[in-house]
Amino acid sequence: MSVSPHVIHWDAVEKKYREAGDIASTWTMLGEAAGTVSAGLRRIEVTEGKRTTALHVHGAEEEIFYVLAGAGLLYQGEATCEVKAGDCIVHRPETEAHTLRGGPQGLDVLVFGTRVPVEICRLPRAGMAWAGPTVIAAPGLMNLWEKDAAIGPLEFPPPGAGPANVVSVDGVPARLSERPGYARTWRGLGRAGGATKTGLNHLTLAPGCTGAPLHCHSSEEEIFVVLDGEGVLTLGRDTFPVRRGHVVARPAGTGVAHSFRAAVAGLTYLAYGTREPADMTWYPRSKKVYFRGLGVIGRVEPLDYWDGED
Secondary structure, three states: OOOOOOEEEHHHOOEEEEEEOOEEEEEEOHHHHHOOOOEEEEEEEEOEOOEOOOOEEEOOOOEEEEEEEEEEEEEEOOEEEEEEOOEEEEEOOOOOOEEEEEEEEEEEEEEEEEOOOOOOEEEOOOOEEEOOOOOOOOOOHHHHHHHHHOOOOOOOOOOEOOOOOEEEOOOOOOEEEEEOOEEEEEEEHHHHOOOOOEEEEEEEEOOOOEOOOOEEEOOOOEEEEEEEEEEEEEEOOEEEEEEOOEEEEEOOOOOOOEEEEEEEEEEEEEEEEEOOOOOEEEEOOOOEEEEOOOOEEEEOOOOOOOOOOO
């Protein structure tokens, strides 16, 4: 069986429990474990009746949440709404402060986000800001949680209608892409929720079919999370069996192409990516290159550095 540092299963990653007042959740650092570079992924399992984090809003990072299981409340601005399995929440930078609270069965979410080297994250209840890498002494994450928790439990008003940045898998129209050997339905959850810097798609492959053709990116980083079914990941010359819980990181510029193929039960997964205008996508089998910023695709021959004279 092939082994890759960029293919992991969430059951094999260490979990860390964090608690401060009415904030209590278990964190799994999936992005770090899979070797992501410019993007991150964390799984947060929220305790019943508790919050995920201190109330906060990012200054530069765009976050996309996907609810794996359970139900709960999203606190955003001065209002709340119910969230459940299959919901997607987009938090753009410099919008409204937010946090989640677990319902009777708790809440299990995936959190995708960009990694901005100098990020200012405001915590309005705590009256503080997390300044990322800094040359001066700064409180750590747990201290910030404690500052928020010291004020007392956050009062959640009765839930109302969901805002525009909360969408559900069932509520986003499915698009079908089909040709011999390739059959998939996909929903653009991130775009539907208002994401502009990143994207999150929900894809289902028909039994025995491949999703996107074998390809790799020059600038865009992708993260995949298998939600259901079984299949095979092709990564360069290697193959890997995948099932629910597998996480695949594809950093930009590796030159190693990838694709997914479903087994007899089909395959459902999330595909997260950074939207890089200068990205070029290489399809080695057809020898095509897609230039995202220009919206054009063409066929080219790979460069052989040993051709011609020195």
